[in-house]
Amino acid sequence: MSVNIQDLLNVARKSSTIFATAESCTGGMVAAALTDIPGSSDVVDRGFVTYSNAAKQEMLGVRAETLDRFGAVSEEVAAEMAAGALARSQATLAVAITGIAGPGGSGVKPEGRVCFGLASPEGLRTETVEFGALGRAQVRLAARDHALALLWQGLQ
Known part of the structure; x- marks a missing residue:
């Protein structure tokens, strides 16, 4: 789903949603x-760029236990990232992204796997998308577009 960002912002304005x-x-x-x-x-x-595990912990409150048990690329970490962004901002809707853009990956967590979290005062949801080994730039663009689509869905 391709999201018109101007429309996304306009609908957010009308609903008093903050991202x-x-x-x-x-x-x-x-x-x-x-x-x-x-x-x-x-x-x-605001936007939090939490590339390292330490940044995820310090800036968003992701628990070390969660990182140790599930790894940074997991729905559990995406959930804690989204909840942390919501709690540490004035936002009413927060989206989180953590994944393996490539190159590389493993048999357990392949290149192109991206986990998403969406948090609002009403709740939290997560999902994983397997974009495949599209190459780093394309995985990142696909993840960006998917996150924008999640924000759109969160407004509905």
């Missing part, structure tokens, strides 16, 4: 896409 992002493998691409649109500051509060 935050928590990004690992996308390195801020979702926040950049949102803030590329003039006037987005009234619906975008």
